[in-house]
Amino acid sequence: xxxxxxxxxxxxxxxxxxxxxxxxxxxxxxxxxxxxxxxxxxxxxxxxxxxxxxxxxxxxxxxxxxxxxxxxxxxxxxxxxxxxxxxxxxxxxxxxxxxxxxxxxxxxxxxxxxxxxxxxxxxxxxxxxxxxxxxxxxxxxxxxxxxxxxxxxxxxxxxxxxxxxxxxxxxxxxxxxxxxxxxxxxxxxxxxxxxxxxxxxxxxxxxxxxxxxxxxxxxxxxxxxxxxxxxxxxxxxxxxxxxxxxxxxxxxxxxxxxxxxxxxxxxxxxxxxxxxxxxxxxxxxxxxxxxxxxxxxxxxxxxxxxxxxxxxxxxxxxxxxxxxxxxxxxxxxxxxxxxxxxxxxxxxxxxxxxxxxxxxxxxxxxxxxxxxxxxxxxxxxxxxxxxxxxxxxxxxxxxxxxxxxxxxxxxxxxxxxxxxxxxxxxxxxxxxxxxxxxxxxxxxxxxxxxxxxxxxxxxxxxxxxxxxxxxxxxxxxxxxxxxxxxxxxxxxxxxxxxxxxxxxxxxxxxxxxxxxxxxxxxxxxxxxxxxxxxxxxxxxxxxxxxxxxxxxxxxxxxxxxxxxxxxxxxxxxxxxxxxxxxxxxxxxxxxxxxxxxxxxxxxxxxxxxxxxxxxxxxxxxxxxxxxxxxxxxxxxxxxxxxxxxxxxxxxxxxxxxxxxxxxxxxxxxxxxxxxxxxxxxxxxxxxxxxxxxxxxxxxxxxxxxxxxxxxxxxxxxxxxxxxxxxxxxxxxxxxxxxxxxxxxxxxxxxxxxxxxxxxxxxxxxxxxxxxxxxxxxxxxxxxxxxxxxxxxxxxxxxxxxxxxxxxxxxxxxxxxxxxxxxxx
Amino acid sequence: xxxxxxxxxxxxxxxxxxxxxxxxxxxxxxxxxxxxxxxxxxxxxxxxxxxxxxxxxxxxxxxxxxxxxxxxxxxxxxxxxxxxxxxxxxxxxxxxxxxxxxxxxxxxxxxxxxxxxxxxxxxxxxxxxxxxxx
Numbered sequence: 001x002x003x004x005x006x007x008x009x010x011x012x013x014x015x016x017x018x019x020x021x022x023x024x025x026x027x028x029x030x031x032x033x034x035x036x037x038x039x040x041x042x043x044x045x046x047x048x049x050x051x052x053x054x055x056x057x058x059x060x061x062x063x064x065x066x067x068x069x070x071x072x073x074x075x076x077x078x079x080x081x082x083x084x085x086x087x088x089x090x091x092x093x094x095x096x097x098x099x100x101x102x103x104x105x106x107x108x109x110x111x112x113x114x115x116x117x118x119x120x121x122x123x124x125x126x127x128x129x130x131x132x133x134x135x136x137x138x139x140x141x142x143x144x145x146x147x148x149x150x151x152x153x154x155x156x157x158x159x160x161x162x163x164x165x166x167x168x169x170x171x172x173x174x175x176x177x178x179x180x181x182x183x184x185x186x187x188x189x190x191x192x193x194x195x196x197x198x199x200x201x202x203x204x205x206x207x208x209x210x211x212x213x214x215x216x217x218x219x220x221x222x223x224x225x226x227x228x229x230x231x232x233x234x235x236x237x238x239x240x241x242x243x244x245x246x247x248x249x250x251x252x253x254x255x256x257x258x259x260x261x262x263x264x265x266x267x268x269x270x271x272x273x274x275x276x277x278x279x280x281x282x283x284x285x286x287x288x289x290x291x292x293x294x295x296x297x298x299x300x301x302x303x304x305x306x307x308x309x310x311x312x313x314x315x316x317x318x319x320x321x322x323x324x325x326x327x328x329x330x331x332x333x334x335x336x337x338x339x340x341x342x343x344x345x346x347x348x349x350x351x352x353x354x355x356x357x358x359x360x361x362x363x364x365x366x367x368x369x370x371x372x373x374x375x376x377x378x379x380x381x382x383x384x385x386x387x388x389x390x391x392x393x394x395x396x397x398x399x400x401x402x403x404x405x406x407x408x409x410x411x412x413x414x415x416x417x418x419x420x421x422x423x424x425x426x427x428x429x430x431x432x433x434x435x436x437x438x439x440x441x442x443x444x445x446x447x448x449x450x451x452x453x454x455x456x457x458x459x460x461x462x463x464x465x466x467x468x469x470x471x472x473x474x475x476x477x478x479x480x481x482x483x484x485x486x487x488x489x490x491x492x493x494x495x496x497x498x499x500x501x502x503x504x505x506x507x508x509x510x511x512x513x514x515x516x517x518x519x520x521x522x523x524x525x526x527x528x529x530x531x532x533x534x535x536x537x538x539x540x541x542x543x544x545x546x547x548x549x550x551x552x553x554x555x556x557x558x559x560x561x562x563x564x565x566x567x568x569x570x571x572x573x574x575x576x577x578x579x580x581x582x583x584x585x586x587x588x589x590x591x592x593x594x595x596x597x598x599x600x601x602x603x604x605x606x607x608x609x610x611x612x613x614x615x616x617x618x619x620x621x622x623x624x625x626x627x628x629x630x631x632x633x634x635x636x637x638x639x640x641x642x643x644x645x646x647x648x649x650x651x652x653x654x655x656x657x658x659x660x661x662x663x664x665x666x667x668x669x670x671x672x673x674x675x676x677x678x679x680x681x682x683x684x685x686x687x688x689x690x691x692x693x694x695x696x697x698x699x700x701x702x703x704x705x706x707x708x709x710x711x712x713x714x715x716x717x718x719x720x721x722x723x724x725x726x727x728x729x730x731x732x733x734x735x736x737x738x739x740x741x742x743x744x745x746x747x748x749x750x751x752x753x754x755x756x757x758x759x760x761x762x763x764x765x766x767x768x769x770x771x772x773x774x775x776x777x778x779x780x781x782x783x784x785x786x787x788x789x790x791x792x793x794x795x796x797x798x799x800x801x802x803x804x805x806x807x808x809x810x811x812x813x814x815x816x817x818x819x820x821x822x823x824x
Numbered sequence: 825x826x827x828x829x830x831x832x833x834x835x836x837x838x839x840x841x842x843x844x845x846x847x848x849x850x851x852x853x854x855x856x857x858x859x860x861x862x863x864x865x866x867x868x869x870x871x872x873x874x875x876x877x878x879x880x881x882x883x884x885x886x887x888x889x890x891x892x893x894x895x896x897x898x899x900x901x902x903x904x905x906x907x908x909x910x911x912x913x914x915x916x917x918x919x920x921x922x923x924x925x926x927x928x929x930x931x932x933x934x935x936x937x938x939x940x941x942x943x944x945x946x947x948x949x950x951x952x953x954x955x956x957x958x
Contacts, residue, residue, distance in 0.1 A: 100880030100927045101904040135902045209896035209904050212881045 004071040019062035019073055020048055030075050031084065031113050033198045034150035035063045038254050039159055040397075044150050046087050047113065050075045059083055081117070088119045091148050093126045095199070102146065104200030106213035110148060131176055138748035139189045139205055139263055144176045147201040153177060153193035160256060162392040162415060163187050177201070188733060189749050190385065191262040195246035195255065206263060206745060207243040211235070218245055219643035222630050223261045224314060224623035225736035227536035228253075228364070228386045229632025229698075230261050234624060234643045241268045241624055241644060252364060258385030259734050263745020267622065268644070270742055272606055274619035275649050285617060290651065290659075297616050298663035300572045300599045301331050308335035308561040308570045311549050312577030313344075313541040314739065315653055316628025316640070318672040320540070320547040321679055322657040323576060330664040334555035335570065338544050339537065340584045341558025342814075343502045346534050347545045350512025354520070356706035357684065358545045361519075362495055362531030363634035363700065367394050370529035372401040372491035374484070376428060376498035376515065377507075378410025378420065378791075382733040383499040384535045384633070388412065391497075401491070403484055405431055405476075407728060408798060409791040421484065422793050425726045426817040427474035428506055429714040432514035434470035435485045437462040439521050442482070444489035446523035454709035458517060461711040473717045489522045493529035501537030502583050502737075503730040503801045506715070506816035514712035526705060536633040538737055539623070543631035546683055546701070559814075562590060565597035572599040576653055577620065579738045581609040582804045585814030586779065603656055606742055609804060619650040626652040628672055629694060635685065635701040639694035715816065724819040725761060725797045727777065729808050732800035741804060753806035755784040755822070756798040762788045765822055775799070777811040777820045797822070858935030863918045865936035866911055866949070867956040869929060875955060876930035879906040883922035883931065891915035892922060909951040913939050 001012045006028050013022030023030050033045035043064040050062045053072035099105040131144040154166045165187035169178040194202045216235035223230040231251035235243040244262050248255045277293035278285040309327050327336045347358045367390045381388035394400040395415045402418040413420035423431050467478035488494050500507045524530040536542045551557045564570040580590045594613050602614035611617045625646035631637050658668040669675040673691035680686040685701030734750035769788040774781050799808045869876045879896035897907030
């Protein structure tokens with residue numbers, strides 16, 4: 001800490017702070033346009049000029065000058081104010097005075113400073129700019145006439161998003177922010193540039209002219225898409241969510257969002273939302289009253305074991321607990337599951353065996369504290385973009401090493417120093433086992449490891465996985481495998497990341513055990529910056545696991561439930577918030593099962609394919625209309641309060657389950673907060689949490705690890721067939737589950753499914769980018785657009801799974817790798 | 825004082841007024857002359873054949889009676905215009921703040937004061953009714 005004086009006030013600040021940061025920490029506000037606390041200092045705007053006693057005669061930019069001991073700083077002398085006024089005058093010389101039609105007005109740094117410094121005349125005369133305005137982009141409108149060249153957009157796109165879509169082009173007075181070759185934006189559309197723009201140069205087009213900033217109510221919430229658990233500020237007016245707002249102090253990610261978080265909110269107020277319960281009569285779904293619908297449902301739920309339930313990991317912890325209660329205590333069935341029955345197995349079965357707990361022994365915050373990141377699948381960026389930003393920052397700013405094993409290259413492969421080892425699809429477990437074997441062979445394991453339970457069995461089983469043997473079938477060289485092992489084991493701190501989800505079948509219990517083995521063998525567990533982070537797919541996937549919403553020993557899992565629907569042993573199926581017809585593998589199997597089941601109840605936001613088959617459809621509420629808690633992938637429990645009032649004819653799932661419990665003669669909880677106190681006393685790690693405490697600050701549920709070495713079984717290698725390509729599925733960057741189809745933003749940039757293939761295969765098959773091809777597998781065929789990219793290795797095609805219009809499950813039966821043929 | 829005097833004085837005043845110009849306005853046969861700065865019904869100013877209003881929302885923001893509803897739209901040239909502009913005359917207090925706040929001189933107050941109507945919904949003036957008549 002250093003001592004200094006700011007405006008005659010004795011203050012202290014850390015040694016690494018700049019004058020600007022030191023002032024801000026001590027409550028002195030220095031005006032600035034080009035600073036964001038996530039970005040490196042830049043010194044572009046010259047608004048933050050201050051006087052320093054020791055550097056008399058000059059005006060010093062506060063944002064780039066580090067503090068030194070004994071500095072005497074004055075932030076608003078008459079000379080400084082005069083200089084700042086001059087800066088504003090010069091900016092306003094070219095900045096159009098179109099505040100009445102600019103959406104930034106009210107939230108504009110330049111406008112606020114102009115008002116604060118009373119710059120109402122200009123001594124200079126110059127022409128305004130006449131740059132062409134980019135109206136064509138559906139998400140980001142660029143008006144470079146308003147730009148003040150602070151460079152924040154270009155810097156955030158480079159430093160954090162690591163895309164580099166925007167940069168300064170041209171020189172001198174003609175300098176402007178633009179894309180390569182002055183082309184349109186074609187980026188990830190995360191909108192980070194919009195969030196930091198101090199003026200109205202970059203604006204969110206979906207929000208254009210919708211409302212003024214000052215008329216919005218700012219509602220804090222938690223994103224309802226992936227498991228990262230990003231915090232959101234929703235801009236609400238007239239009970240409608242109109243936009244998301246930027247708050248640099250929010251969450252671990254400091255307000256940083258991805259495309260779906262920032263632009264995917266439209267589903268909340270969509271006019272496609274269901275607004276009335278529907279009951280099937282004479283083959284048609286007819287509007288009915290809640291009383292009627294619940295009566296029918298309750299009567300059908302009295303079936304004991306012939307009733308089954310499929311939940312969604314987008315429900316709150318309270319709802320999932322209540323749903324489970326309803327099934328176990330009131331219906332008397334233990335047949336309930338979520339996420340297709342396998343997407344949670346890495347936690348519920350894998351980590352449960354290896355770590356003795358169903359949660360990841362690491363947090364997102366560990367990414368910045370480690371020395372080596374070992375990422376399994378480059379898709380980690382696509383499934384959890386904000387965790388991807390953390391990885392970007394770790395690698396670019398802190399020089400943390402990044403090793404990736406994946407079946408394809410990706411965004412993360414482009415980071416400086418990143419090593420991507422591309423293996424054959426479906427051979428993850430073998431590769432991980434070979435790494436473990438190599439660690440043992442090279443004596444890289446920690447000394448005490450042979451006392452860990454299961455060591456002998458593992459060492460014995462790994463004999464089959466020598467790097468040389470595995471290299472033959474996985475496509476990596478033995479040297480690669482040894483290198484990964486060496487680097488992982490020799491790093492002081494190392495963190496493993498891997499995504500799970502319905503699109504990642506191979507990321508199952510076996511793989512999570514294989515991953516856990518690596519961290520146990522090398523002792524990279526239970527320390528800061530070490531461990532394994534299993535990135536769960538949806539906003540409450542971890543919560544669903546914590547609440548125990550998966551089959552116990554006597555219950556059926558999702559796939560068994562579907563089989564049982566087909567053979568008639570399950571007569572009533574209650575689906576809450578899931579759309580299995582699109583998101584579960586093997587569409588024909590799911591469809592037959594849902595057709596065969598006698599009675600299908602669906603609680604949904606939209607008339608999905610599954611809801612259309614139901615006998616009763618109950619209109620439910622989105623995350624913005626209910627209260628409850630979500631548990632993010634690293635077990636951060638966060639409270640959400642309703643941002644808007646719900647439609648009076650919709651009920652939250654909590655209300656639906658409560659009503660059904662009371663109809664079945666059970667005791668309903670008084671409120672969700674009381675139910676949560678029950679949850680916190682029964683759930684491992686949740687002790688002491690209440691809605692009241694979480695409302696103030698989110699809390700981490702502690703994870704207690706009892707390591708055990710488990711022998712992971714590698715699945716048989718997929719034999720290649722001549723003329724066929726190996727298809728893998730997964731998540732596209734712009735989407736999450738099937739919900740993002742109802743968010744307009746994601747659908748603007750990624751409106752339909754596609755098949756991504758390598759240049760070489762495309763050339764061999766004489767297929768070009770944007771062609772439409774028929775992809776056929778043993779289970780069916782599908783017409784898809786072609787994307788030819790450099791990241792896909794030869795012999796592989798990738799098809800994302802989110803889309804109802806071209807569902808990949810028509811050609812995918814749940815195998816990690818499917819052999820397909822492509823024809824024009 | 826003689827008790828008759830006040831009565832005489834009173835009658836004198838009455839008599840005087842018989843020969844003066846009458847104060848009473850024979851409304852509606854006679855129309856009042858409205859002062860130039862009278863604050864009556866609003867009018868939306870027109871320029872180049874369209875309303876000058878750019879839907880900046882300053883008038884609904886400043887309005888103390890919250891009687892103005894504006895919705896902005898985007899026209900073919902990507903410019904902002906008021907796709908909806910409504911004033912609820914039952915709530916309006918004719919303070920004139922909307923005129924003062926307007927940055928583009930798009931709204932003014934006319935001398936029109938006959939705002940009585942039979943139905944509540946008739947007091948809601950939409951953009952069509954507010955546009956100045958030429």
